[in-house]
Amino acid sequence: MAPRSSEQNEKIRSNRIEEILNATIEVYLEKGVRATEIGDIAKKAGVARSLVYYYYKDKMELFRDLFTKYIQAAETYIKASLTSEEGTLVKLKKYVRFYLETTQKNPRFMKFYRQMEQDIGYVFEGVSDDVLKSYTLNTRQPLIQLFEQGIQEGTLKESNVRLMVHVYWGALTYSIDMFANGEFTEQEAQQQVDTVIDLIFKGIQNDK
Structure with a gap:
């Protein structure tokens, strides 16, 4: 051979x-x-x-490798999806839809991401502040910039940008938890995705 x-x-x-x-x-x-x-x-x-x-060499090295892989994957997706050439509202709505539909199809995957965010500090002990700062910057800053753009162009309501992002992100993450916990059947899921998008954007979209 x-x-x-x-x-x-x-x-x-x-x-x-x-x-x-x-x-x-x-x-x-x-x-x-x-x-x-x-x-x-x-x-x-x-x-x-x-x-x-x-x-x-040990469990913690394995977890650091695992977390690093999925942190980079999240950052890559968010940067690509929120900085594309599509309109502001289109990108924000597609962003919500992607996460909810992904959660419905693969709830364990999204549960992993939610749990990972809680354990970054433990897994990256010693450099956790830098890792958290970088992760937060690379996953939240594109959203902040997109909301700023939406307010400037008049597609989003005039408001405190960071507050709007927290409201948007909070509604999305709580909805992700509901989908991940199996609160909707497969038949109900698509309708509920549309409902979440409608509810979120009624609060932030400028209809004038």
Whole structure:
């Protein structure tokens, strides 16, 4: 048998890490970061405990890698979706729709994001202030800028920008929690997405 190429080895490595990270999400949602052990993750991933240690020296390094991956994914999506060439209202409504529809299809994924935000300080101990500051800046600042633009162009009501963003974000996150907790059936979900969008924008949209 011919030896594997470097590309094949890298693909195997990448697949193994992805399996471990996916298993970590599952265990994390069940037990939380403090109670999760490497053995739990290995069992969930269906791999040897030693293999997890081959890639990660300890649990906290694994969680830092996991959180970093999803922090970067969130920042990339938010930047792309809120700085596109579409109109302000279109972008803001699509933003709400994306998160609610994603939650309906994959509630555990959104539960992970919600829980991750609470545990960033613990996982990144020592540099948590910098990580939180960067994450907040990269996920909230595009929203603030978009609201400022909407007020300037007259599509959003004249108001305190940061207050409007908090109202918008608060309504969205509480709605995400309702969807993630399975409070709506699949048949009800689409109608409820439209209802949330309607309720949010009745409060902030300038109809003059």
